Amino acid sequence: MTNNVSHGPGNEARAIGLVGCGGMGLRHLYGLKALQNVAGKLPNGGIPARLLAVCDTNQENAQFIANNAEQMLGWRPLTYLNQAAMLANHPEITEVDITTGSESHHTLVIEALQSGRNVLVEKPLAATVRGCNLALEAATRSGKLLAVAENVRRDPLNRLVKALVQDGAIGKPYLIVDYIATGGDSILLTPWRHKKETGGILLDVGVHSADLMRFFLGDIVRVSGITRLLEKERYPSRDKAVVSEHFYKKWLPDLPDKVESTADDLLVGHFQFASGATGQWTIMQAAHADKRNMRLIYGSKGALELPPDRSGGPLVLRRDDQEQPVTGQALLDYAPSYRLDPLTVALFGEKKPVNYRLSFEEIDQKLVAIELFDFFQAVAGGHAPEVDGFEGRKAVALVYSFFESSLLNRSVTLAEIEQDREAPFQQAVNDLLGIK
Numbered sequence: 001m002t003n004n005v006s007h008g009p010g011n012e013a014r015a016i017g018l019v020g021c022g023g024m025g026l027r028h029l030y031g032l033k034a035l036q037n038v039a040g041k042l043p044n045g046g047i048p049a050r051l052l053a054v055c056d057t058n059q060e061n062a063q064f065i066a067n068n069a070e071q072m073l074g075w076r077p078l079t080y081l082n083q084a085a086m087l088a089n090h091p092e093i094t095e096v097d098i099t100t101g102s103e104s105h106h107t108l109v110i111e112a113l114q115s116g117r118n119v120l121v122e123k124p125l126a127a128t129v130r131g132c133n134l135a136l137e138a139a140t141r142s143g144k145l146l147a148v149a150e151n152v153r154r155d156p157l158n159r160l161v162k163a164l165v166q167d168g169a170i171g172k173p174y175l176i177v178d179y180i181a182t183g184g185d186s187i188l189l190t191p192w193r194h195k196k197e198t199g200g201i202l203l204d205v206g207v208h209s210a211d212l213m214r215f216f217l218g219d220i221v222r223v224s225g226i227t228r229l230l231e232k233e234r235y236p237s238r239d240k241a242v243v244s245e246h247f248y249k250k251w252l253p254d255l256p257d258k259v260e261s262t263a264d265d266l267l268v269g270h271f272q273f274a275s276g277a278t279g280q281w282t283i284m285q286a287a288h289a290d291k292r293n294m295r296l297i298y299g300s301k302g303a304l305e306l307p308p309d310r311s312g313g314p315l316v317l318r319r320d321d322q323e324q325p326v327t328g329q330a331l332l333d334y335a336p337s338y339r340l341d342p343l344t345v346a347l348f349g350e351k352k353p354v355n356y357r358l359s360f361e362e363i364d365q366k367l368v369a370i371e372l373f374d375f376f377q378a379v380a381g382g383h384a385p386e387v388d389g390f391e392g393r394k395a396v397a398l399v400y401s402f403f404e405s406s407l408l409n410r411s412v413t414l415a416e417i418e419q420d421r422e423a424p425f426q427q428a429v430n431d432l433l434g435i436k
């Protein structure tokens with residue numbers, strides 16, 4: 001059985017191998033399932049895609065995902081303990097989808113590209129900028145496609161925000177404020193997120209905001225910031241700390257009683273866009289009692305208040321010339337360029353959604369479906385995916401620029417961080433991971 005996941009002339013069947021059978025591996029299955037569900041609504045047939053094999057260093061996890069795949073997709077992939085064995089046994093695999101923790105991304109990406117496969121890797125592209133650069137070099141050498149699974153920007157409401165900004169709804173953008181305070185002393189889904197050698201929790205959650213802020217307002221050129229480790233011990237969550245916890249039900253009971261954190265959990269910074277706009281960013285993953293998040297974009301004529309990620313709304317526009325906040329359908333008057341691709345329309349059931357009421361799980365699988373589809377289309381069409389390796393590196397470099405600024409006690413340029421000219425903080429991570 002195959003999943004018809006794409007459309008377009010001359011498309012060949014894609015054969016996929018999944019690497020990493022934890023929470024995100026499961027979410028990619030849901031994404032494939034969501035694609036299967038809407039395939040009939042897409043024009044011009046599709047690209048048949050079959051999940052041929054899965055692998056995980058933890059055999060039980062590989063079996064778990066294979067069982068779920070059988071139930072959801074109607075086909076049981078074969079299971080392996082590592083990527084090399086999976087690829088050696090399946091020369092017919094054309095695409096590799098990597099959903100392991102970030103510390104293994106660079107190694108697995110390079111191995112898959114060198115074996116002649118196209119690669120989609122979960123964000124972050126790698127645990128350090130140097131890891132990203134090695135992955136990018138491997139992509140160039142192999143001539144294969146490298147895409148990063150960055151899902152948040154695919155939310156229709158973020159497409160609407162982008163259109164509102166571009167179409168001048170707030171005038172000239174002045175300032176973006178991105179603020180999240182959560183976490184307390186809870187373990188965020190998995191112990192590895194609190195270990196420095198993975199890039200830690202700030203990289204894990206920060207790359208989403210980094211990508212979005214660039215998506216909305218363009219390149220960032222200079223940053224200044226402070227990072228700190230506040231909670232040195234973390235414990236299984238006593239409340240529902242993370243919206244995606246549902247996908248981790250299988251593993252949450254096995255969390256250790258305590259995790260020694262080595263990764264920073266506070267980032268406070270400000271930065272400058274190439275356009276001249278500025279930004280203010282706080283990621284507080286050690287916030288007790290008072291948990292909140294907000295994302296605002298201010299301009300010369302008004303301001304946008306964005307909803308929490310993957311929530312469906314509301315998105316609010318306030319303008320000097322309007323007494324009442326603009327929301328709902330009225331937003332469309334200020335975003336004439338707002339357009340969605342056929343898959344997003346099929347998944348959300350509307351040409352121009354301005355809000356929607358769906359569970360986090362439903363939203364998540366749609367956004368993963370869109371990024372998978374974008375990857376398959378890029379391979380089939382021989383063009384770049386929306387978030388390629390260079391975009392993925394920019395998000396990683398932006399987060400690390402705050403770590404480096406904090407350690408160097410000065411502002412840093414994105415150019416020096418992206419080119420790996422200044423990396424005293426990351427050097428420790430590179431050493432831990434053996435990245436040279």
Ligand SMILES: NC(=O)c1ccc[n+]([C@@H]2O[C@H](COP(=O)([O-])OP(=O)(O)OC[C@H]3O[C@@H](n4cnc5c(N)ncnc54)[C@H](O)[C@@H]3O)[C@@H](O)[C@H]2O)c1
Nearest residue numbers: 020021022023024056057058061099100101102104122123
């Ligand atoms: N886009 C999003 O919204 C989002 C959300 C959560 C996680 N992620 C990303 O997905 C990735 C995985 O996160 P997760 O929460 O699923 O972690 P996880 O720990 O639940 O799953 C990782 C799996 O990879 C396996 N693994 C580790 N090293 C491996 C290797 N070398 N070969 C094969 N298998 C290996 C582990 O055994 C585990 O089963 C991370 O990069 C994370 O940042 C993205």
